Amino acid sequence: MSELSEQIKQIIETEPVSLFMKGTPQLVMCGNSDRALRALRAAGAPVTAVDVLPDPQIRQELSALSGWPTIPQVFIRGELVGGADIVEELHASGELQRKLDEALGAERETTERTAVLA
Amino acid sequence: MAETATLESLLRDSFPDASELAVEDRTGGGDHFQVTIASSRFDGLSLVEQHRLVYEALEAPLGNGSIHELRIKTRGMA
Numbered sequence: 001m002s003e004l005s006e007q008i009k010q011i012i013e014t015e016p017v018s019l020f021m022k023g024t025p026q027l028v029m030c031g032n033s034d035r036a037l038r039a040l041r042a043a044g045a046p047v048t049a050v051d052v053l054p055d056p057q058i059r060q061e062l063s064a065l066s067g068w069p070t071i072p073q074v075f076i077r078g079e080l081v082g083g084a085d086i087v088e089e090l091h092a093s094g095e096l097q098r099k100l101d102e103a104l105g106a107e108r109e110t111t112e113r114t115a116v117l118a
Numbered sequence: 119m120a121e122t123a124t125l126e127s128l129l130r131d132s133f134p135d136a137s138e139l140a141v142e143d144r145t146g147g148g149d150h151f152q153v154t155i156a157s158s159r160f161d162g163l164s165l166v167e168q169h170r171l172v173y174e175a176l177e178a179p180l181g182n183g184s185i186h187e188l189r190i191k192t193r194g195m196a
Contacts, residue, residue: 032187068166069173069180070188085190086165 005061007117008050012065013078015048015115016104020062020073024114025049032084036072039084039091045076045100047112058117077103119148120184125176132175133157137195149186161194168192 001009011018017040023029025037025047040047052059052071063069066080074081076099081087090096100108126141133139138156153172160168169190179185 067170080166082166082169086169089165089191 002061004055004057004117005065008058008062009065011048011050011115012075015075016077016108017045017100018048018050018075018115020050020052020058020071022051022053022071024051025112026114029053030071032070033072035084036074036087039087039096040074041110041112043091043096043100044108044110045096046104046109049112049114050117051114055117076100120151120179121148122151125151125153125179128178129153129155129172129175132171133159135159135195144187144189149184151185151187152189152191154191156193156195158195160192161196163194165192168194 019036019040021028021033021037023033028034028037037047052062059071062073066073068080068083070083072084074087081090081099087096122141122143126139129139129141133155136155136157138154140154142152144150144152155172159171169192172190172192173180
């Protein structure tokens, strides 16, 4: 496994909620990444964002790990929750919040941060 | 570029029992699509598993870059 792949895996497995997106939460570069981010924020999720745009390799390695072909990708405690459509759908039904409560507790931090892959 | 009819036929092959199957070209440019499918193949599956089946059905056009964006709405029939 490449070093980059290890780094991605590490983020997926150790961060409470990771969002692999185009751009950053401060400067979102894609409508779908924006939809996923908004749903996560609305559900009160702590978000660790990773921008896939700086290096095409990030996206390749990520999709190889997750078996999911598109960006964004959202993981809660290591589990792939889905892309923008699923995260929006789960938020609309209240399921996203339930998942977050279950995985992270109802009294969770909701800080947002950006992880940069070296 | 992908044709709505091509995507529809790929999906029809994978979900022959679909009670609803629609492909919409969202921008008219042949690269942003919305697909909506109701099929018994989705019964009992998580949304991630359901969307994976759609990605599998459209592996060719997704793989050759002719689709830039794919929005997916799936439901089972149970």
